Amino acid sequence: MHTILKIREKTNAYIFTGTVLLAIVFMFSTIGSLVSAFDPLLTAPAIRLTAPGTVHWMGTDDVGRDVFTRVICGIRMSMIIGFAVALISGLVGTLAGVSAAYYPVTSKVIMRIVDSIMAFPTIILAIILAGIMGAGMRNIIIALSISYFPMIARVVRNATAEVLATEYVESAEVLGKSNTYIIFRYILPNIASPLIVQMTYTFAMAILNESILSFLGVGIQIPTPSLGGMASDGRNYISIAPWIIGFPGLVISWIVLSLDLLGDGLREIMDPKGRVAPTDFQKNVAPPQGADKTRDIEMQDLLRIENLTVVAADEKHTTKIVSEISLAVRNGETMGIIGESGCGKSITAMSILKLTEPNIYIDKGHIDWGNICLSELSESSLRKICGKEIGMIFQEPMTSLNPVFTIKQQLSAPIRLHLGLSKTGIHQRCIRLMQDVGIKDPEKTLKSYPHELSGGMCQRVAIAIAISCDPQLLIADEPTTALDVTIQAQILGILKKLIHTNHMALLIISHDMGVIASLSENITVMYGGEIVEQDTRDNIIEQASHPYTKKLIGAAEELYDGTDELTLVRGNVPLPGDNIIGCKFAPRCTLSTQKCHTEHPPLTQKEDGAGTVRCWNYL
Ligand SMILES: Nc1ncnc2c1ncn2[C@@H]1O[C@H](COP(=O)(O)OP(=O)(O)OP(=O)(O)O)[C@@H](O)[C@H]1O
Numbered sequence: 371m372h373t374i375l376k377i378r379e380k381t382n383a384y385i386f387t388g389t390v391l392l393a394i395v396f397m398f399s400t401i402g403s404l405v406s407a408f409d410p411l412l413t414a415p416a417i418r419l420t421a422p423g424t425v426h427w428m429g430t431d432d433v434g435r436d437v438f439t440r441v442i443c444g445i446r447m448s449m450i451i452g453f454a455v456a457l458i459s460g461l462v463g464t465l466a467g468v469s470a471a472y473y474p475v476t477s478k479v480i481m482r483i484v485d486s487i488m489a490f491p492t493i494i495l496a497i498i499l500a501g502i503m504g505a506g507m508r509n510i511i512i513a514l515s516i517s518y519f520p521m522i523a524r525v526v527r528n529a530t531a532e533v534l535a536t537e538y539v540e541s542a543e544v545l546g547k548s549n550t551y552i553i554f555r556y557i558l559p560n561i562a563s564p565l566i567v568q569m570t571y572t573f574a575m576a577i578l579n580e581s582i583l584s585f586l587g588v589g590i591q592i593p594t595p596s597l598g599g600m601a602s603d604g605r606n607y608i609s610i611a612p613w614i615i616g617f618p619g620l621v622i623s624w625i626v627l628s629l630d631l632l633g634d635g636l637r638e639i640m641d642p643k644g645r646v647a648p649t650d651f652q653k654n655v656a657p658p659q660g661a662d663k664t665r666d667i668e669m670q671d672l673l674r675i676e677n678l679t680v681v682a683a684d685e686k687h688t689t690k691i692v693s694e695i696s697l698a699v700r701n702g703e704t705m706g707i708i709g710e711s712g713c714g715k716s717i718t719a720m721s722i723l724k725l726t727e728p729n730i731y732i733d734k735g736h737i738d739w740g741n742i743c744l745s746e747l748s749e750s751s752l753r754k755i756c757g758k759e760i761g762m763i764f765q766e767p768m769t770s771l772n773p774v775f776t777i778k779q780q781l782s783a784p785i786r787l788h789l790g791l792s793k794t795g796i797h798q799r800c801i802r803l804m805q806d807v808g809i810k811d812p813e814k815t816l817k818s819y820p821h822e823l824s825g826g827m828c829q830r831v832a833i834a835i836a837i838s839c840d841p842q843l844l845i846a847d848e849p850t851t852a853l854d855v856t857i858q859a860q861i862l863g864i865l866k867k868l869i870h871t872n873h874m875a876l877l878i879i880s881h882d883m884g885v886i887a888s889l890s891e892n893i894t895v896m897y898g899g900e901i902v903e904q905d906t907r908d909n910i911i912e913q914a915s916h917p918y919t920k921k922l923i924g925a926a927e928e929l930y931d932g933t934d935e936l937t938l939v940r941g942n943v944p945l946p947g948d949n950i951i952g953c954k955f956a957p958r959c960t961l962s963t964q965k966c967h968t969e970h971p972p973l974t975q976k977e978d979g980a981g982t983v984r985c986w987n988y989l
Pocket residue numbers: 682691709710711712713714715716717718727729730881945946
């Protein structure tokens with residue numbers, strides 16, 4: 371089974387097991403208090419140290435009190451303390467963390483206080499505080515809350531700082547939204563996940579520490595039953611009446627274990643950092659069967675296209691559409707393919723997942739995914755990779771969504787198919803994905819049909835669908851072309867954020883150098899169905915070698931500078947069947963020589979060795 375699925379199953383199992391274990395303790399405590407016939411405080415020296423039996427199920431303690439009844443009461447006491455500490459430290463920690471991130475002036479003061487408190491080991495601080503304030507439930511809650519709120523404050527401060535750096539908060543500020551509005555509508559909902567996870571751990575730790583404090587005599591005072599206090603009482607009788615310390619100890623371990631499991635599961639599912647982890651695993655994922663292991667492939671390369679030639683066939687002719695295309699995209703890397711309309715960008719991208727029309731097929735070369743040769747894979751094997759390991763978004767958001775299904779139906783489909791989550795799991799994931807692509811009202815949008823949404827919203831949904839199964843590679847074919855300029859910027863922002871947070875590789879196709887340059891680390895320039903230049907983004911932007919690349923950059927610069935008259939490249943991209951002997955760009959190139967018109971230039975390594983270029987003038 372795929373490693374990612376195993377991790378998800380493990381996560382769900384953690385949450386399920388933790389919840390079930392916790393529910394058992396609750397039931398035990400509730401039913402126990404109904405069936406127990408004894409007073410937890412009533413001493414009966416005559417029956418002291420009675421072993422567990424049919425009357426006293428967990429025996430009696432050193433003064434003859436029923437251990438079962440006291441354990442039941444102790445559970446309630448521990449739960450109240452744990453819950454109160456989690457709640458108070460959660461509230462104070464959130465207030466401190468948000469203030470520290472939001473208001474730089476207060477940040478220093480708050481973080482100094484937090485750092486000073488955190489300099490003490492938590493339990494030592496709790497013991498000191500409980501010792502100063504005196505024993506009792508209220509003081510234990512205060513002491514533990516003071517000890518635990520700094521941890522929450524730190525988590526909240528970092529999470530808030532991350533949210534503050536996002537573009538949607540920036541745009542809210544530009545729109546004049548008040549700080550209070552931004553905190554309640556933008557920050558708190560976005561930091562809820564790490565906050566809840568941290569509070570679950572605090573709950574568990576508070577129960578454990580209450581037991582330690584009571585055990586040390588600075589916690590709940592005799593004769594009030596508490597799990598730690600009972601364990602403390604029992605330590606003197608461990609050899610003759612082990613049940614006095616054994617049963618409360620067992621219950622403490624049970625509660626802490628269940629909260630720990632719950633916290634672990636929640637962290638994996640909710641913590642944004644946790645979302646990165648699967649991709650790290652994906653990097654090492656074993657390739658599915660059917661792989662061609664004999665081919666010499668750098669394992670780092672996720673996608674490798676080598677000498678790809680794609681042809682279109684009709685009854686009489688076979689025409690080359692793209693020829694000798696080679697490119698590689700590594701884990702977490704971004705590659706942009708640029709060229710005018712008709713250069714063969716889409717055919718190259720569509721060929722990866724065999725999404726081209728039936729008359730178009732790969733004639734030569736191969737496309738490798740890890741060490742799987744995609745071009746030789748059967749349709750059914752390819753579908754298993756499609757959507758799960760490789761996601762794709764298209765130019766027309768409206769047409770890429772099915773008009774007869776709600777957004778939720780369309781978003782759930784790949785999650786159900788590839789990840790096999792439960793109904794609740796699918797819903798939670800849908801909500802999270804909607805939030806990831808900046809949709810503010812996920813519940814409402816999930817119930818909508820595509821025609822009820824704007825083009826920009828549809829494209830966000832299309833991105834959410836494409837990334838729904840945490841693909842390692844996202845192919846985006848002109849994702850912003852059909853959108854207006856402001857929406858284009860938002861979509862590019864979302865893609866940028868997703869690549870970063872999900873550690874996803876991107877193969878983006880566009881005719882706009884601005885789009886390509888803003889997202890890609892490496893750029894492939896295509897013209898007339900072939901690569902004319904390939905290099906890093908910086909080399910291309912700063913020192914392009916091919917005249918066509920220079921023209922594309924020049925056009926983009928003029929466009930962004932707002933120049934009225936663009937320096938157009940005169941002429942048209944050659945059609946696939948056109949019989950051009952020399953360089954395909956020569957008819958439009960101001961630098962062309964006789965040789966450019968008569969001899970086809972090869973793709974040559976550049977002098978610095980980083981990139982390649984197809985131009986006689988360069989040689
Ligand atoms: N089914 C087909 N049969 C024959 N030729 C086709 C077919 N589909 C596309 N072509 C041709 O292949 C060439 C490359 O098309 P492709 O769609 O890859 O270009 P592109 O660079 O992506 O441009 P665009 O921005 O228009 O999508 C074009 O000249 C196009 O006319």
